[in-house]
Amino acid sequence: MQLRQIDVEAATKELWQALGINNRNTFAAYKFGRIEPKASQAVAVELVFRKYGVTTNIWGK
Numbered sequence: 001m002q003l004r005q006i007d008v009e010a011a012t013k014e015l016w017q018a019l020g021i022n023n024r025n026t027f028a029a030y031k032f033g034r035i036e037p038k039a040s041q042a043v044a045v046e047l048v049f050r051k052y053g054v055t056t057n058i059w060g061k
Contacts, residue, residue, distance in 0.1 A: 007052050014051075018044035 003011055016022065019030055019041050029035040037045060049058045 001054050001056060003049070003052055003054055011048060011052050014048045015045060018048050 012027075016027060019027070019037060021027055021030070026035070030037060046058055049055070
């Protein structure tokens with residue numbers, strides 16, 4: 001399941017909080033795998049996606 005378009009902005013803000021970041025460049029680094037999240041951050045990211053109904057392929061294929 002994918003994140004609904006209507007939820008993208010809110011989910012992105014929550015992901016930024018979960019990762020402890022405050023700018024697009026750092027977010028992109030996490031998004032494209034240049035920075036690997038800590039275990040605690042990974043759990044927080046999974047919780048954000050679960051909140052929006054995304055439970056499979058959170059980390060890609």
